[in-house]
Amino acid sequence: MEAMGILSEALLSADAKDREFEAAVREHGGHVYRVAQAVLRNHHDAEDAVQETFMRFLRQQRHWAEIRNPRAWLARTVWRVALDRRRQFVPVSLEDAAGAVETLRAAGASAEQVAVHAQTLALVERLISSLPRELRDPLTLSTVEELTSAEIGEVLGVPEGSVRERVSRARTILSEKLASLMEKSRGR
Amino acid sequence: MDDKEKRFVDELLRASLRHYASAEPRPGLEGRVLAGVRSRQQAASRRTAWAWAIGMAATAAMVMLFVIHWQRQQTPPTSVAAKATASDSAPAVAKIAPPARPTVPRRPQRSVGQPKVDTRPQQFPTPRPLSEQEKLLLVYAESLKASPADSAWKADQEPELEIPALSITAIKIEPLSSEESADDK
Numbered sequence: 400m401e402a403m404g405i406l407s408e409a410l411l412s413a414d415a416k417d418r419e420f421e422a423a424v425r426e427h428g429g430h431v432y433r434v435a436q437a438v439l440r441n442h443h444d445a446e447d448a449v450q451e452t453f454m455r456f457l458r459q460q461r462h463w464a465e466i467r468n469p470r471a472w473l474a475r476t477v478w479r480v481a482l483d484r485r486r487q488f489v490p491v492s493l494e495d496a497a498g499a500v501e502t503l504r505a506a507g508a509s510a511e512q513v514a515v516h517a518q519t520l521a522l523v524e525r526l527i528s529s530l531p532r533e534l535r536d537p538l539t540l541s542t543v544e545e546l547t548s549a550e551i552g553e554v555l556g557v558p559e560g561s562v563r564e565r566v567s568r569a570r571t572i573l574s575e576k577l578a579s580l581m582e583k584s585r586g587r
Numbered sequence: 588m589d590d591k592e593k594r595f596v597d598e599l600l601r602a603s604l605r606h607y608a609s610a611e612p613r614p615g616l617e618g619r620v621l622a623g624v625r626s627r628q629q630a631a632s633r634r635t636a637w638a639w640a641i642g643m644a645a646t647a648a649m650v651m652l653f654v655i656h657w658q659r660q661q662t663p664p665t666s667v668a669a670k671a672t673a674s675d676s677a678p679a680v681a682k683i684a685p686p687a688r689p690t691v692p693r694r695p696q697r698s699v700g701q702p703k704v705d706t707r708p709q710q711f712p713t714p715r716p717l718s719e720q721e722k723l724l725l726v727y728a729e730s731l732k733a734s735p736a737d738s739a740w741k742a743d744q745e746p747e748l749e750i751p752a753l754s755i756t757a758i759k760i761e762p763l764s765s766e767e768s769a770d771d772k
Contacts, residue, residue: 421621428617437608446616450623457624500599510595514602523603542608570600578596 416460424453427470431477433543438481440524448484452477468553474546475554496522497580504581522580526573537562538569 431452435445455476459466466472499518513519527535540551541562548566552559717725 420624424620424624425617428620429612432612432616433608433610436610442610442613445610446612446619449612449616450620453620454624454627457628504595510598511602514599514606519599519603520606523600523607527607538604539608542604544605544609570604574596574600577600578593581592581596 416463419463420453420457420460423456423469423473427473428453430470430543430545431473434474434477434540434546435481437539437542438478438485441486444484444486445481448477448480451480455480468550470545471550471553474540474543474550478540478554493522493525493580494584496525497577497584501581501584522577523573526576527569529576530569530572534565534569534572537565538573541566 428449431449432445435448435452436442439445439448452473456469456473463469496518499516500513500522503513503516503519527538530538536555537551537557540546540554541548546554548559548562552562555562557565
């Protein structure tokens, strides 16, 4: 009888763990995907990274109780998985991309309209990849809206204040580079 | 660059960064992730089951080998004669049974302490008794051996040579004349 009790308890526990895992996938799947997408810039690679991340999460089920913030834990894991899978971006000519942005602006498009354009995204991607790593990593993670500075700091292992300062510096550099490129393309 | 330009660049950058990671996953991401994780889990459990099965089979084989080896060491060696007497005394039913495999007589084991005895012959090649033909040849040779009568007959046949006593006369040499000696010069 006692053995049966232990067995049924174990089955119930396994069932509960299964449901807990499903709930975690449903709750954090999108967020994990966006972090992967921010790093990998590719839909298929991002989905693979999400699957690998949740596989690692499942392997850690004995330690779930010790994980205080599952969202931050998942963000840190997917960040590492994605970095391992990151490939070189397709090289884009900065001058050509800046010229396309300038053309759109001259045609009367708003900043928001220009931003969603593929050429603009390629240009921003290229500019971010040219940043030094200590600035690039916090800026990349800051583009994922759900992540706070504290969580970014937890993922990267740096203090929250440093994250804010690095993101600010990275934005300033990007802004200067973008302005310079656009000015050049206007002068041509 | 004027303020308007600067403002546009700032807005553009803010909007671009907002769109940078705003890509939404295709519908059904959760289902795909769950299905993928489960299939990977099943594959892992299959691998584990195989590893266990192979391990158990290997262990069972090792145990069987050990038992067989141990049994062989325990059973005393039975001789053919002992088996024969056993089969004679066994009831008739037992005789119908297939004959047991004859045991190969074991080589006598050499004891470590026993001194070695040199069995080699003193002479090589080993002398053998004469064959029949050799004996006949020997008899014939014996018959040919000279008898005392034969030797007397041989003496008669070869008469002794008479050698007369030798006498050697002294050599006379005349002295040389003076003329002959001058000619020689």
